[in-house]
Amino acid sequence: MNESFTEKFRGRHALISGGLGFIGSNLARALTEAGARVTIVDCELDGSGANSANLAGLEGRIELIRADLRDTGRISPVLGDVNFVFHLAAQTGHMDSMRDPQRDLTNNALGTAALLDACRNSCPRAMWVFASTRQLYGPPRALPVAEEHPLQPPDVNAVGKLCAEELLGVYMRVYGLNAVSLRLTNTYGPGMRVRDARQMFLGLWIGNVLRSRPITVYGDGLQRRDLVFVDDVVEAFMVCADEKLRGRTFNVGSQETIDLRSLAELVRRLGASDSRVEFIDFPADRKAIDIGDYVGDYNSIRAATGWQARTPLERGLTTTIAYYRAQLAAYLEQS
Amino acid sequence: MNESFTEKFRGRHALISGGLGFIGSNLARALTEAGARVTIVDCELDGSGANSANLAGLEGRIELIRADLRDTGRISPVLGDVNFVFHLAAQTGHMDSMRDPQRDLTNNALGTAALLDACRNSCPRAMWVFASTRQLYGPPRALPVAEEHPLQPPDVNAVGKLCAEELLGVYMRVYGLNAVSLRLTNTYGPGMRVRDARQMFLGLWIGNVLRSRPITVYGDGLQRRDLVFVDDVVEAFMVCADEKLRGRTFNVGSQETIDLRSLAELVRRLGASDSRVEFIDFPADRKAIDIGDYVGDYNSIRAATGWQARTPLERGLTTTIAYYRAQLAAYLEQS
Numbered sequence: 001m002n003e004s005f006t007e008k009f010r011g012r013h014a015l016i017s018g019g020l021g022f023i024g025s026n027l028a029r030a031l032t033e034a035g036a037r038v039t040i041v042d043c044e045l046d047g048s049g050a051n052s053a054n055l056a057g058l059e060g061r062i063e064l065i066r067a068d069l070r071d072t073g074r075i076s077p078v079l080g081d082v083n084f085v086f087h088l089a090a091q092t093g094h095m096d097s098m099r100d101p102q103r104d105l106t107n108n109a110l111g112t113a114a115l116l117d118a119c120r121n122s123c124p125r126a127m128w129v130f131a132s133t134r135q136l137y138g139p140p141r142a143l144p145v146a147e148e149h150p151l152q153p154p155d156v157n158a159v160g161k162l163c164a165e166e167l168l169g170v171y172m173r174v175y176g177l178n179a180v181s182l183r184l185t186n187t188y189g190p191g192m193r194v195r196d197a198r199q200m201f202l203g204l205w206i207g208n209v210l211r212s213r214p215i216t217v218y219g220d221g222l223q224r225r226d227l228v229f230v231d232d233v234v235e236a237f238m239v240c241a242d243e244k245l246r247g248r249t250f251n252v253g254s255q256e257t258i259d260l261r262s263l264a265e266l267v268r269r270l271g272a273s274d275s276r277v278e279f280i281d282f283p284a285d286r287k288a289i290d291i292g293d294y295v296g297d298y299n300s301i302r303a304a305t306g307w308q309a310r311t312p313l314e315r316g317l318t319t320t321i322a323y324y325r326a327q328l329a330a331y332l333e334q335s
Numbered sequence: 336m337n338e339s340f341t342e343k344f345r346g347r348h349a350l351i352s353g354g355l356g357f358i359g360s361n362l363a364r365a366l367t368e369a370g371a372r373v374t375i376v377d378c379e380l381d382g383s384g385a386n387s388a389n390l391a392g393l394e395g396r397i398e399l400i401r402a403d404l405r406d407t408g409r410i411s412p413v414l415g416d417v418n419f420v421f422h423l424a425a426q427t428g429h430m431d432s433m434r435d436p437q438r439d440l441t442n443n444a445l446g447t448a449a450l451l452d453a454c455r456n457s458c459p460r461a462m463w464v465f466a467s468t469r470q471l472y473g474p475p476r477a478l479p480v481a482e483e484h485p486l487q488p489p490d491v492n493a494v495g496k497l498c499a500e501e502l503l504g505v506y507m508r509v510y511g512l513n514a515v516s517l518r519l520t521n522t523y524g525p526g527m528r529v530r531d532a533r534q535m536f537l538g539l540w541i542g543n544v545l546r547s548r549p550i551t552v553y554g555d556g557l558q559r560r561d562l563v564f565v566d567d568v569v570e571a572f573m574v575c576a577d578e579k580l581r582g583r584t585f586n587v588g589s590q591e592t593i594d595l596r597s598l599a600e601l602v603r604r605l606g607a608s609d610s611r612v613e614f615i616d617f618p619a620d621r622k623a624i625d626i627g628d629y630v631g632d633y634n635s636i637r638a639a640t641g642w643q644a645r646t647p648l649e650r651g652l653t654t655t656i657a658y659y660r661a662q663l664a665a666y667l668e669q670s
Binding site for chain 1: 490508624
């Protein structure tokens with residue numbers, strides 16, 4: 001553990017919304033190791049990354065409130081001495097957001113509004129870091145995509161995340177809230193959802209490879225991505241929990257890019273699997289919200305904080321596959 | 336009535352959400368006069384502009400569904416043959432949106448999502464015109480403000496309206512919806528809320544002048560505005576209900592500007608009132624979301640459609656004050 005993290009977080013109280021989920025649980029572990037007192041709020045939304053297996057070994061060391069963010073009667077009592085708010089709770093599925101827009105907006109926009117209001121009253125000085133998404137940019141007009149790229153949310157999920165970013169902006173300007181938004185690219189690692197593609201296609205691929213099932217690639221598989229390993233993302237959250245960065249919005253991702261065809265081959269090789277890689281036409285409903293190639297520009301966060309992704313893709317994938325080789329059952333049962 | 340409107344709307348079916356409200360009811364009247372069949376959906380939200388008095392004389396000529404937009408079971412059955420959707424239903428109060436963010440987002444963001452989804456299924460070819468707001472720009476960086484001005488919603492109400500605009504964008508790109516968004520500046524005229532400042536301060540001023548109560552101006556009253564008369568706004572909605580304008584966003588307002596101090600004097604003079612004009616310090620909670628001077632650039636809608644505001648402020652105010660001289664009671668009782 002980074003020594004500066006111990007200094008920053010030891011004895012401090014961190015709230016993690018969505019802390020049973022993929023990134024949230026990894027963050028909970030890292031903050032606990034840095035000596036923070038961690039409280040998680042998670043409603044275990046169906047189809048989200050919430051999974052008790054994500055907190056294995058941390059039982060008893062973390063307070064877990066199983067509640068919807070809008071249930072402020074349950075949440076407010078623990079907020080009084082909160083120093084950091086890591087807001088990751090969300091409905092994450094892009095297709096789900098198109099099938100049920102109100103459910104997505106209720107969880108992501110109204111949920112954020114509820115947490116903001118509760119914290120404004122109970123812990124107005126807390127430092128927020130919000131899990132936003134590169135999805136806000138829509139199909140890139142040019143690569144790499146920096147934070148100044150115009151926003152064009154391609155699906156309801158991205159609209160809800162934009163709405164949440166803007167709510168943070170209002171609370172910063174009106175109430176002096178301290179917040180940073182991180183626009184994450186595809187994040188992978190232990191704890192990610194593998195039962196389906198609701199967090200990202202790579203989870204589903206890993207789940208399939210480990211069961212010798214085919215990996216399905218949409219289109220020609222030449223779409224480029226810049227996947228980032230969860231440990232790097234967790235570090236970005238911890239680095240950005242800093243009042244000096246108040247009001248900033250940063251892209252978070254890796255310099256290393258790969259096309260999906262090559263990624264599928266890599267997953268198959270690292271999984272030592274006899275899975276086939278299948279190419280099928282893009283389903284029309286997915287194509288309609290697909291953003292094509294995405295490569296982010298990560299100079300802004302590096303210039304402001306020194307942070308950059310450090311885990312090579314092959315190493316991160318090896319770690320991830322090893323994790324699921326041992327833990328697959330607990331993730332296939334996820335609701 | 337403009338002849339081209341008769342040609343465009345006669346025998347066509349127009350849905351107006353928020354049609355009991357200020358602008359919606361004026362639009363309902365104009366569409367009915369142009370020969371359209373009008374259906375209104377309105378849930379008479381407390382604090383909104385909804386008022387049965389707004390439809391005086393139209394009883395029996397318009398179908399009125401008293402329902403929340405999210406009650407799609409009530410709304411969907413009438414959508415089948417809808418040709419035009421004028422979406423104006425909203426929680427409009429800026430201060431209210433800060434006091435109860437979830438209520439604002441529920442009505443404005445979720446309500447829009449619900450209506451979009453119902454229409455996608457029942458009248459996918461309908462032409463939409465959405466009542467958005469110049470509030471999206473936040474405090475102007477320079478005047479006049481054109482549509483390219485960066486967006487920085489200063490309050491939760493503006494966040495909800497931005498969310499609604501973005502939802503329309505998603506439905507256009509994914510489902511081929513036809514829609515235009517109109518970013519309205521302060522609109523005034525018969526039918527506006529005068530019991531309080533929930534629609535705009537001018538309504539409250541008129542209500543006060545007609546009862547010889549003081550008019551209260553915040554700050555020095557030198558803030559500039561470009562108020563637009565409701566008949567002009569109604570015409571903009573009708574002109575913009577045109578598939579050729581699909582995907583466009585237009586500012587809607589008047590070329591005529593005035594500072595609030597002068598406006599207060601004008602209202603007092605036209606009201607032939609002995610009301611005093613009082614200047615008080617900006618209340619802190621209002622100052623926090625105030626946008627300062629606002630003057631819009633209306634070249635874009637004029638270039639695309641020929642529309643421009645035609646009612647001089649003094650004439651529009653005279654009409655408005657005469658209306659409330661006769662009708663004040665029905666508007667002071669509004670919930």
